[in-house]
Amino acid sequence: xxxxxxxxxxxxxxxxxxxxxxxxxxxxxxxxxxxxxxxxxxxxxxxxxxxxxxxxxxxxxxxxxxxxxxxxxxxxxxxxxxxxxxxxxxxxxxx
Amino acid sequence: xxxxxxxxxxxxxxxxxxxxxxxxxxxxxxxxxxxxxxxxxxxxxxxxxxxxxxxxxxxxxxxxxxxxxxxxxxxxxxxxxxxxxxxxxxxxxxxxxxxxxxxxxxxxxxxxxxxxxxxxxxxxxxxxxxxxxxxxxxxxxxxxxxxxxxxxxxxxxxxxxxxxxxxxxxxxxxxxxxxxxxxxxxxxxxxxxxxxxxxxxxxxxxxxxxxxxxxxxxxxxxxxxxxxxxxxxxxxxxxxxxxxxxxxxxxxxxxxxxxxxxxxxxxxxxxxxxxxxxxxxxxxxxxxxxxxxxxxxxxxxxxxxxxxxxxxxxxxxxxxxxxxxxxxxxxxxxxxxxxxxxxxxxxxxxxxxxxxxxxxxxxxxxxxxxxxxxxxxxxxxxxxxxxxxxxxxxxxxxxxxxxxxxxxxxxxxxxxxxxxxxxxxxxxxxxxxxxxxxxxxxxxxxxxxxxxxxxxxxxxxxxxxxxxxxxxxxxxxxxxxxxxxxxxxxxxxxxx
Numbered sequence: 042x043x044x045x046x047x048x049x050x051x052x053x054x055x056x057x058x059x060x061x062x063x064x065x066x067x068x069x070x071x072x073x074x075x076x077x078x079x080x081x082x083x084x085x086x087x088x089x090x091x092x093x094x095x096x097x098x099x100x101x102x103x104x105x106x107x108x109x110x111x112x113x114x115x116x117x118x119x120x121x122x123x124x125x126x127x128x129x130x131x132x133x134x135x136x
Numbered sequence: 137x138x139x140x141x142x143x144x145x146x147x148x149x150x151x152x153x154x155x156x157x158x159x160x161x162x163x164x165x166x167x168x169x170x171x172x173x174x175x176x177x178x179x180x181x182x183x184x185x186x187x188x189x190x191x192x193x194x195x196x197x198x199x200x201x202x203x204x205x206x207x208x209x210x211x212x213x214x215x216x217x218x219x220x221x222x223x224x225x226x227x228x229x230x231x232x233x234x235x236x237x238x239x240x241x242x243x244x245x246x247x248x249x250x251x252x253x254x255x256x257x258x259x260x261x262x263x264x265x266x267x268x269x270x271x272x273x274x275x276x277x278x279x280x281x282x283x284x285x286x287x288x289x290x291x292x293x294x295x296x297x298x299x300x301x302x303x304x305x306x307x308x309x310x311x312x313x314x315x316x317x318x319x320x321x322x323x324x325x326x327x328x329x330x331x332x333x334x335x336x337x338x339x340x341x342x343x344x345x346x347x348x349x350x351x352x353x354x355x356x357x358x359x360x361x362x363x364x365x366x367x368x369x370x371x372x373x374x375x376x377x378x379x380x381x382x383x384x385x386x387x388x389x390x391x392x393x394x395x396x397x398x399x400x401x402x403x404x405x406x407x408x409x410x411x412x413x414x415x416x417x418x419x420x421x422x423x424x425x426x427x428x429x430x431x432x433x434x435x436x437x438x439x440x441x442x443x444x445x446x447x448x449x450x451x452x453x454x455x456x457x458x459x460x461x462x463x464x465x466x467x468x469x470x471x472x473x474x475x476x477x478x479x480x481x482x483x484x485x486x487x488x489x490x491x492x493x494x495x496x497x498x499x500x501x502x503x504x505x506x507x508x509x510x511x512x513x514x515x516x517x518x519x520x521x522x523x524x525x526x527x528x529x530x531x532x533x534x535x536x537x538x539x540x541x542x543x544x545x546x547x548x549x550x551x552x553x554x555x556x557x558x559x560x561x562x563x564x565x566x567x568x569x570x571x572x573x574x575x576x577x578x579x580x581x582x583x584x585x586x587x588x589x590x591x592x593x594x595x596x597x598x599x600x601x602x603x604x605x606x607x608x609x610x611x612x613x614x615x616x617x618x619x620x621x622x623x624x625x626x627x628x629x630x631x632x
Binding site: 044 | 237239380381446449460470471483492518528580
């Protein structure tokens with residue numbers, strides 16, 4: 042699979058990473074290199090093979106549907122780059 | 137330098153319990169060694185005050201409990217920067233977590249501190265544990281204390297747990313925590329002549345460890361000897377309700393299992409690991425290791441793990457896919473780096489600019505590969521197929537373990553290489569470092585790297601023992617037998 046510049050730009054946007062126009066060519070070629078190498082997986086006969094979902098067979102545990110944590114707003118906000126009145130502050134999201 | 141830093145954990149434990157030395161003395165010796173080793177760049181955050189407090193508390197406990205004190209009481213350890221440590225810089229060697237001070241403590245480190253261990257500092261690593269040379273770190277590369285004979289060139293300690301490997305090999309602390317997603321404990325251990333253990337998936341809680349690829353990540357010990365690794369693993373492991381994949385199993389006494397008696401055991405030698413272009417020294421070391429195990433009374437048999445060749449490409453679909461999901465949380469909103477915005481910039485600009493500034497090149501590449509293989513139209517061809525191949529890789533091991541008790545392989549395809557040496561190589565060339573280790577993560581198995589010899593230029597080489605699921609005790613015993621036969625005693629000359 043060869044990734045062109047437009048696909049690289051689309052992938053960068055999917056990943057929410059700003060990539061400068063002049064860097065897209067290099068990025069496309071790096072991604073192509075990795076994906077080209079990955080393509081050897083196509084040689085494997087996977088007919089009837091279940092995809093792995095859990096590497097160690099275990100049933101998910103359940104617990105009481107009860108509050109176990111909370112009331113720690115200060116600590117939750119302590120590492121935020123910007124806060125206001127006890128909330129995370131961000132640029133306008135909805136016009 | 138004080139000789140105290142040369143002690144193994146087991147030796148220090150005996151001296152501490154007998155009150156021949158105090159944890160305060162041992163800790164001061166390590167702190168002095170840390171301060172004298174800035175050239176290694178192994179320590180990303182020094183925590184001398186915390187270390188002194190913890191050592192004082194450990195000394196009180198040793199005085200009160202004597203022989204009954206936990207094995208790790210008073211033992212100075214280093215902690216990989218991937219572990220969240222309360223109030224102490226924890227940034228996964230990434231600029232995107234600059235200034236982050238977790239208000240909580242990871243389960244693994246909590247367990248170590250409950251047992252009286254002492255933290256000397258946080259240790260350098262590849263950014264988000266993505267790398268095999270510690271060169272993707274925002275702190276700059278950690279340096280291997282080993283140098284090739286007659287050379288003063290700086291070598292990589294491997295990665296991603298490069299700072300941990302460098303710190304233990306240079307005796308800045310008696311042991312260190314690492315994490316291993318595709319080989320990140322075992323490859324650096326092999327590059328620095330120490331022991332590194334990746335436990336069975338689920339043995340150590342992942343809670344509070346910055347996530348890279350959650351179905352593959354496991355924490356484990358890096359130490360000078362197999363015994364020390366066994367002691368540390370017991371201190372790190374155990375069920376944790378906060379990690380839904382943590383196994384509800386009792387932690388065995390790993391140290392008590394070290395008999396070195398492997399008579400009657402069958403050790404598998406996988407033929408697919410004899411790869412084209414493999415250096416003759418690695419092949420010879422592997423043959424010697426098999427001979428050592430035979431001399432110790434084990435039987436070696438050739439086995440086949442037919443899907444080995446596909447492990448790395450499957451890993452480079454699965455791990456980036458999981459990483460792209462896990463790293464979505466770094467958005468410049470709740471913690472870490474936020475880009476300066478221009479007039480009219482909206483929330484998406486905030487995300488895209490913050491992530492472009494905060495993530496290094498390799499992390500960006502992997503997050504984008506992950507986004508691509510999970511995207512509409514490509515999911516089946518890449519991600520689903522890789523997960524099927526993963527099933528086949530695990531099945532290979534299940535077949536093999538019907539007839540063998542453990543598996544012996546090389547740990548790495550070479551000895552430590554020079555810092556910057558791979559700078560112009562394509563990313564895939566760097567990925568090949570994990571060719572012998574990555575299968576173990578995909579299959580969820582335990583693996584241990586044991587220093588077994590040196591190459592022609594005097595650099596350490598390691599072999600890997602792979603165990604059955606939850607069979608760390610038996611695996612460590614085989615590693616112990618190999619360690620005793622190999623008698624690896626070389627140490628790096630102090631140049632730093």
